[in-house]
Amino acid sequence: MERLLIKEISNHENENVVIKGRIFNIRKLGNIVFLIIRDYTGVIQVVASKDIEANSGDIVSVEGLIKKDERAKGGYEMKGNKIEIITKNIETLPFDLEKDDINLNLNTLLDYRTISLRHPRVQAIFRLYDILLKSYENVMRDEGFIEIKTPKILGSASEGGANFFKVDYFEKKAVLAQSPQFYKQIMVGVFENVFEIGSVFRAEPHYTTRHVNEYISLDAEMGYIDDFYDITKKLNRIVKKIMEDIKREGGEYLKLYNIEIDDVLEEIPCIKLSEMRKIIKEKYDYEIPKETDIDPKGEELAGKYAKEVINSDFIFLTHYPFEYRPFYTMPDGEETCGFDLLYKGLEIATGGQRINEYDDLINNMKKKGVPVEGMEFYVNSFKHAIPPHGGWGMGSERIIKQLLNLDSIKEAVLFPRDVKRIIP
RNA sequence: GGAUCCGUAGCGAAAUUGGUUAUCGCGCCUCCCUGUCACGGAGGAGACUGCCGGUUCGAGUCCGGUCGGGUCCGCCA
Numbered sequence: 001m002e003r004l005l006i007k008e009i010s011n012h013e014n015e016n017v018v019i020k021g022r023i024f025n026i027r028k029l030g031n032i033v034f035l036i037i038r039d040y041t042g043v044i045q046v047v048a049s050k051d052i053e054a055n056s057g058d059i060v061s062v063e064g065l066i067k068k069d070e071r072a073k074g075g076y077e078m079k080g081n082k083i084e085i086i087t088k089n090i091e092t093l094p095f096d097l098e099k100d101d102i103n104l105n106l107n108t109l110l111d112y113r114t115i116s117l118r119h120p121r122v123q124a125i126f127r128l129y130d131i132l133l134k135s136y137e138n139v140m141r142d143e144g145f146i147e148i149k150t151p152k153i154l155g156s157a158s159e160g161g162a163n164f165f166k167v168d169y170f171e172k173k174a175v176l177a178q179s180p181q182f183y184k185q186i187m188v189g190v191f192e193n194v195f196e197i198g199s200v201f202r203a204e205p206h207y208t209t210r211h212v213n214e215y216i217s218l219d220a221e222m223g224y225i226d227d228f229y230d231i232t233k234k235l236n237r238i239v240k241k242i243m244e245d246i247k248r249e250g251g252e253y254l255k256l257y258n259i260e261i262d263d264v265l266e267e268i269p270c271i272k273l274s275e276m277r278k279i280i281k282e283k284y285d286y287e288i289p290k291e292t293d294i295d296p297k298g299e300e301l302a303g304k305y306a307k308e309v310i311n312s313d314f315i316f317l318t319h320y321p322f323e324y325r326p327f328y329t330m331p332d333g334e335e336t337c338g339f340d341l342l343y344k345g346l347e348i349a350t351g352g353q354r355i356n357e358y359d360d361l362i363n364n365m366k367k368k369g370v371p372v373e374g375m376e377f378y379v380n381s382f383k384h385a386i387p388p389h390g391g392w393g394m395g396s397e398r399i400i401k402q403l404l405n406l407d408s409i410k411e412a413v414l415f416p417r418d419v420k421r422i423i424p
Numbered sequence: 425g426g427a428u429c430c431g432u433a434g435c436g437a438a439a440u441u442g443g444u445u446a447u448c449g450c451g452c453c454u455c456c457c458u459g460u461c462a463c464g465g466a467g468g469a470g471a472c473u474g475c476c477g478g479u480u481c482g483a484g485u486c487c488g489g490u491c492g493g494g495u496c497c498g499c500c501a
Contacts, residue, residue: 029464030457045461056451071459095435096451099462103436103450107493112435163499179501204499205425217501296497340501350501395501409501420493 057089156374221391303345351392
């Protein structure tokens with residue numbers, strides 16, 4: 001008999017069917033036994049007689065009659081006639097999966113990833129992540145961008161600095177891409193609007209709940225902009241659509257975290273960073289340290305301000321100072337045409353207008369002390385004209401972390417890489 | 425890299441100012457139970473308290489070292 005997916009059971013009342021899935025729990029009450037079985041589409045309770053041999057964790061095939069029964073959660077249950085073990089679980093599970101809350105330390109959660117992911121609440125994170133990725137792709141295409149994939153093994157650094165993983169590449173030295181920055185920019189000269197969903201690697205030894213050393217960046221770059229507000233407006237619209245998709249398609253997963261998504265504003269305010277410093281000083285009596293653009297405490301308060309004053313989870317901070325932005329960022333006096341997008345008080349995207357005139361780029365590199373050597377392919381592209389452009393890089397896992405208020409971004413990465421962890 | 429905290433059964437936690445046999449919940453094993461859904465009931469196994477050394481009559485608890493980890497900062501998405 002053909003396998004019936006559990007989500008379809010309500011359409012097969014009083015029919016004899018076969019389901020396949022994993023036993024999550026068994027409750028034995030004398031002569032009657034209840035099996036809680038899940039497949040990737042849902043969960044069902046199977047009633048069986050006491051002489052079954054299957055156990056929690058086993059993967060089974062069950063043939064039986066679907067009955068409507070008010071006593072069962074979901075209103076339907078299966079009278080299991082034949083229970084066949086497809087694959088036996090041969091070692092006791094290290095923790096319980098049938099409780100509503102899995103309650104594990106982060107290390108246990110990650111060390112036993114394949115098991116902890118079976119828990120609906122843990123799995124919901126990645127179901128939502130799937131919706132996010134799909135939504136970003138769809139929305140970007142709708143907005144006239146084409147998807148590109150750029151190399152992750154690079155012959156030279158793309159932004160200078162020492163935060164690159166070095167790899168051996170045959171007879172040469174190579175590094176892992178820390179961003180698709182150069183490639184997406186020069187592709188604006190070809191396709192006008194491009195986006196990429198791809199891995200980026202940061203060899204930064206950070207110990208925080210918002211960093212990992214490999215993550216998936218949602219990048220975009222767009223041409224023929226008039227000023228950098230074209231970029232924030234575009235990103236605004238995209239974030240709004242993504243949140244609508246997540247809200248529409250991810251309801252059952254959001255419910256597990258008691259999350260209500262507020263509508264994203266048509267126009268998320270853009271506030272100059274210098275202005276935000278003053279606001280935070282006046283409103284919250286906190287002074288963002290002078291030797292930084294903005295610190296985590298400052299971001300948190302900016303998020304608080306966004307929520308309290310303009311009722312928005314999102315806010316753009318713009319015109320970051322020249323010294324804190326990379327050489328390709330369009331300057332604006334002592335400031336730049338660069339912005340960050342904050343979501344619930346955490347930076348989730350960085351973007352800005354880029355320099356697109358060759359001479360300006362060379363001058364800015366000199367000013368920043370960035371050598372041209374090794375980046376000729378990038379710099380020389382500007383000799384052949386690239387339109388005014390800009391874009392962003394957005395941390396996909398950070399969106400999920402903030403969406404669900406997760407304690408750590410590592411919960412939003414299937415197999416996170418941090419300073420201490422490269423296995424599993 | 426700096427600061428700070430932690431390490432106790434498979435998992436999550438508890439142990440008065442150092443004091444006898446290290447406690448509880450979940451899970452696991454055995455038995456009972458025909459409507460459970462965090463099933464219930466009875467019983468049982470499972471820990472040299474990360475490791476090494478020290479102080480003490482006595483160390484899970486104090487000290488030193490070591491290994492492992494968390495959090496915050498820096499940096500960033």
